[in-house]
Amino acid sequence: xxxxxxxxxxxxxxxxxxxxxxxxxxxxxxxxxxxxxxxxxxxxxxxxxxxxxxxxxxxxxxxxxxxxxxxxxxxxxxxxxxxxxxxxxxxxxxxxxxxxxxxxxxxxxxxxxxxxxxxxxxxxxxxxxxxxxxxxxxxxxxxxxxxxxxxxxxxxxxxxxxxxxxxxxxxxxxxxxxxxxxxxxxxxxxxxxxxxxxxxxxxxxxxxxxxxxxxxxxxxxxxxxxxxxxxxxxxxxx
Amino acid sequence: xxxxxxxxxxxxxxxxxxxxxxxxxxxxxxxxxxxxxxxxxxxxxxxxxxxxxxxxxxxxxxxxxxxxxxxxxxxxxxxxxxxxxxxxxxxxxxxxxxxxxxxxxxxxxxxxxxxxxxxxxxxxxxxxxxxxxxxxxxxxxxxxxxxxxxxxxxxxxxxxxxxxxxxxxxxxxxxxxxxxxxxxxxxxxxxxxxxxxxxxxxxxxxxxxxxxxxxxxxxxxxxxxxxxxxxxxxxxxxxxxxxxxxxxxxxxxxxxxxxxxxxxxxxxxxxxxxxxxxxxxxxxxxxxxxxxxxxxxxxxxxxxxxxxxxxx
Numbered sequence: 301x302x303x304x305x306x307x308x309x310x311x312x313x314x315x316x317x318x319x320x321x322x323x324x325x326x327x328x329x330x331x332x333x334x335x336x337x338x339x340x341x342x343x344x345x346x347x348x349x350x351x352x353x354x355x356x357x358x359x360x361x362x363x364x365x366x367x368x369x370x371x372x373x374x375x376x377x378x379x380x381x382x383x384x385x386x387x388x389x390x391x392x393x394x395x396x397x398x399x400x401x402x403x404x405x406x407x408x409x410x411x412x413x414x415x416x417x418x419x420x421x422x423x424x425x426x427x428x429x430x431x432x433x434x435x436x437x438x439x440x441x442x443x444x445x446x447x448x449x450x451x452x453x454x455x456x457x458x459x460x461x462x463x464x465x466x467x468x469x470x471x472x473x474x475x476x477x478x479x480x481x482x483x484x485x486x487x488x489x490x491x492x493x494x495x496x497x498x499x500x501x502x503x504x505x506x507x508x509x510x511x512x513x514x515x516x517x518x519x520x521x522x523x524x525x526x527x528x529x530x531x532x533x534x535x536x537x538x
Numbered sequence: 539x540x541x542x543x544x545x546x547x548x549x550x551x552x553x554x555x556x557x558x559x560x561x562x563x564x565x566x567x568x569x570x571x572x573x574x575x576x577x578x579x580x581x582x583x584x585x586x587x588x589x590x591x592x593x594x595x596x597x598x599x600x601x602x603x604x605x606x607x608x609x610x611x612x613x614x615x616x617x618x619x620x621x622x623x624x625x626x627x628x629x630x631x632x633x634x635x636x637x638x639x640x641x642x643x644x645x646x647x648x649x650x651x652x653x654x655x656x657x658x659x660x661x662x663x664x665x666x667x668x669x670x671x672x673x674x675x676x677x678x679x680x681x682x683x684x685x686x687x688x689x690x691x692x693x694x695x696x697x698x699x700x701x702x703x704x705x706x707x708x709x710x711x712x713x714x715x716x717x718x719x720x721x722x723x724x725x726x727x728x729x730x731x732x733x734x735x736x737x738x739x740x741x742x743x744x745x746x747x748x749x750x751x752x753x754x755x756x757x758x759x760x761x762x763x764x765x766x767x768x769x770x771x772x773x774x775x776x777x778x779x780x781x782x783x784x785x786x787x788x789x790x791x792x793x794x795x796x797x798x799x800x801x802x803x804x805x806x807x808x809x810x811x812x813x814x815x816x817x818x819x820x821x822x823x824x825x826x827x828x829x830x831x832x833x834x835x836x837x838x839x840x841x842x843x844x845x846x847x848x849x850x
Contacts, residue, residue: 353735355735374739375734375735376734376735376737376738376739376740379735379736379737380737385735387732387735391729391731391732391735392729392732393725393728393729393732394728394729395728396724396725396728400721403721404721404722404725404733404736405736407718407721407722408736408737408738411718451736455736455737
């Protein structure tokens with residue numbers, strides 16, 4: 301079965317004053333996959349996804365979404381095409397209620413009573429429905445991470461980009477998160493930057509490894525685990 | 539009662555109260571409140587940008603003056619109602635142009651750029667002194683201050699016109715915060731990057747906020763000139779850009795009633811203290827320092843934080 305390619309980059313590079321943060325990345329993400337993006341600190345993961353969703357302008361290379369070149373679209377237009385992005389460092393509307401945070405994400409595609417309905421449903425999925433009326437900034441750090449995921453889910457995105465979503469989550473919350481991501485497969489494609497290997501190995505269909513801004517390896521969790529170069533660069537030899 | 543209904547009762551109540559006041563106020567205070575209502579309309583316009591969108595402009599006097607001069611310079615030719623409309627449109631167009639340019643900057647640079655545009659506007663008024671009579675200004679003759687059959691130089695009519703303007707601005711502001719557009723403005727104030735990464739065109743919405751804010755400010759300027767019969771360059775000066783900022787800060791930025799409360803407070807603070815001592819600005823200054831120390835969110839902001847959580 302030839303999978304439809306949802307996202308494709310060709311020669312995507314970003315140089316910061318001579319530092320080659322991302323260098324000539326060719327990356328293809330088929331629809332319906334959970335893809336993990338891993339690599340040591342400073343490997344260029346966040347810069348790479350920043351270029352996908354338009355937060356960072358690439359030095360060279362192209363990004364195509366559903367076969368259409370989106371390299372020159374501003375971030376809000378790309379989000380409008382069906383990308384959703386959660387920040388590495390939690391970014392919510394801290395002084396607004398939890399429900400309004402999600403509603404702001406929902407209102408771009410929904411109107412009226414459907415906004416509240418979809419927002420509550422998204423909060424339900426991440427287990428925050430009983431906190432809908434709290435001020436978002438009063439939530440624990442882990443709950444704020446979950447809120448951001450709910451803000452992503454409620455957009456019903458074609459591609460959900462999660463930048464280190466489990467950072468700061470308790471073990472029980474991580475277990476719930478893994479189940480949540482696996483449950484998303486039928487409705488969306490997920491690109492997951494993640495440091496927790498346990499999460500990566502259990503949720504991802506395939507893994508892309510970045511090192512010094514370049515793709516070091518790509519394959520199934522089992523292949524990546526067995527890859528010598530990846531072990532040397534990242535996993536440690538143990 | 540639902541929060542929306544409480545808010546409608548409160549804001550409707552304030553309008554009814556202002557309507558009723560005209561029958562009991564002594565002549566002097568009758569005039570002051572009329573003036574306060576026009577200036578509070580200006581502050582409401584300022585609050586749309588500063589309080590709800592989180593953009594601090596130091597140049598709003600240019601929009602107020604655009605309304606005032608747009609009306610004042612044309613009223614002799616066009617007649618009262620068209621001149622009033624012309625003033626408002628002039629302010630809206632100015633805001634559209636200035637907004638498109640100034641919004642290329644952010645933060646302190648935005649403050650400086652708006653300040654510079656306003657200074658350019660002020661100097662333009664002085665430069666064309668032949669028409670504007672510069673600092674001295676010009677009087678709008680009573681014959682031209684008649685809207686339909688209503689003589690706006692008559693105190694009762696003037697009060698009513700000021701109330702009508704204020705009610706309109708208040709309703710625009712109240713409606714705005716309940717629309718999804720207004721909620722996105724608040725989202726931009728709270729976390730611009732997050733709003734952008736939810737797919738909102740942040741620039742376009744900030745620009746629209748500048749235009750709405752500038753239009754309301756221009757309406758206040760046009761009405762002020764018409765109701766009080768005078769247009770002068772001092773209204774385009776830097777202090778008239780600072781006033782709405784002060785009024786909104788005192789009354790509560792990002793609250794619908796804050797602009798009225800702040801303007802009323804400031805007018806009467808100066809009025810009462812000048813009756814006590816010639817150093818009245820000292821009393822006003824101390825009161826302002828105390829308020830910034832102990833009511834950082836402004837008067838209505840504190841009311842919202844402590845009593846009425848539902849206050850829009």
